[in-house]
Amino acid sequence: MHADSNGYSTDVPRVHHLTSWEAAEIICRDQGFHLVRIDDAAENATVRALVTQLAGNYEFYIGASDLAVEGSWRWSDGELFWLGGPAGAPAPGLYANWIAGVEPNNFDVGTEDVAVMTNAGDWNDVNPSGVRPYVCERN
Ligand SMILES: [Ca+2]
């Protein structure tokens, strides 16, 4: 897997390849990466621009999930960064960019347990079985 100077996967097949959230995370981990963790607004913009440049204006998986405990959003490295639904709050000092006041709404009969970055750059929780592009980040 190729990475740019910021450590993000830049292989065109990675950002074009469509798979489920968990399969994407396994693919990243097998190569010493993980699904991308977004730590601030600058990184959010950088990763959004990278995908738009390489693949187009698609939504894509990032490394956030509440698969373990509903409403406890963790990065794929295990760190808790958000508690609650749309009216929840970030963990102290940590970044989140959910669609304001709307997400994460755990819609779709409560199956929305992983996050995508939308084509506008904000985040939505979605069903993890959907096939989408993804970005890995080097460990
Ligand atoms: Ca959920």
Ligand SMILES: [Ca+2]
């Ligand atoms: Ca949602």
